[in-house]
Amino acid sequence: MMHYFFLYTGLFLCLLMVLSLYRAVFGPTVLDRLIGANAIGSKTVVLLVLIGLIYKRVDMFVDIAMAYAMLNFIAVLAASRYFQKKKGLL
Amino acid sequence: MDIIVAALLIIGLVFFTGGGVGILRLPDFYTRLHPAGKLDTLGSLMMMMGVAVFNLHNLTLGALLTSLKIILIVVFIFLSSPTATHSIVDAGLRAGLAPWTKKERRE
Numbered sequence: 001m002m003h004y005f006f007l008y009t010g011l012f013l014c015l016l017m018v019l020s021l022y023r024a025v026f027g028p029t030v031l032d033r034l035i036g037a038n039a040i041g042s043k044t045v046v047l048l049v050l051i052g053l054i055y056k057r058v059d060m061f062v063d064i065a066m067a068y069a070m071l072n073f074i075a076v077l078a079a080s081r082y083f084q085k086k087k088g089l090l
Numbered sequence: 091m092d093i094i095v096a097a098l099l100i101i102g103l104v105f106f107t108g109g110g111v112g113i114l115r116l117p118d119f120y121t122r123l124h125p126a127g128k129l130d131t132l133g134s135l136m137m138m139m140g141v142a143v144f145n146l147h148n149l150t151l152g153a154l155l156t157s158l159k160i161i162l163i164v165v166f167i168f169l170s171s172p173t174a175t176h177s178i179v180d181a182g183l184r185a186g187l188a189p190w191t192k193k194e195r196r197e
Contacts, residue, residue: 002092002144009099016103019110023122031119031182035126038174039113042130042167043106046137049160058145059152062159069163073170080174080181 003054010050017043030083034076041072091143098140105133118190119182127175131167138164 017040024036045065052061112125142157 002095005096005099009103012103013106016106016110020113023113029119029187031178031185031187032122034178035113035119035122038178039109039126039130042134042171045163045167046102046134049138049141049163053141053144058141059156062156062163066159066163066166069166069170073174076174077177080177084181084184 006050006053010047010054013043013047013050017047031080034079034083038072038076041068041076045069045072091147095140095144098136098143102133102136102140105129105136109133119187120179120189123175123178127171131171134167134171135164 020036020039020043022036024033024040027033027036045068048061048065048068049058052058052065055061106129109125109129112129113122116122116125138160142160145153145157145160147153
């Protein structure tokens with residue numbers, strides 16, 4: 001029974017990621033797209049652990065989730081350092 | 091135990107929903123960063139705590155280490171998410187984007 005609960009929680013999380021994807025695609029500025037990408041990444045970390053619970057291999061998927069959290073952080077930091085000029089922002 | 095896990099997961103989903111709606115509907119880049127910075131962190135905390143509690147069903151050393159690793163992810167998110175938010179705000183300020191005011195309603 002908890003198996004189905006985790007499954008539907010993951011599906012709802014995917015729906016919320018589609019909601020954030022709208023901002024990442026149609027955002028007026030580059031930084032808006034960056035906000036959308038950051039929100040999708042922070043939802044993906046939770047989703048990976050939920051996938052690990054569904055497959056009953058949490059010990060493996062936790063490491064993947066941690067690597068993804070670090071990768072998301074580095075990507076957002078590097079992109080926001082790059083887009084500091086007004087040129088090409090709008 | 092299952093009720094605690096379900097409650098924690100649902101509370102986390104409520105926070106994530108608030109963050110998603112805030113990112114969609116708020117008018118400006120700075121205001122959009124406000125739900126994106128806070129609500130995603132708190133939703134991650136709640137859902138990861140739910141998963142860590144569910145993982146302790148059969149109490150072995152491996153399950154305890156896995157739960158500890160999940161809590162380590164939460165600590166890392168608590169360190170990294172404000173840093174990323176501050177970095178995006180800094181990029182917007184240095185690029186000279188004007189904050190949204192009620193008078194000049196563009197779009």
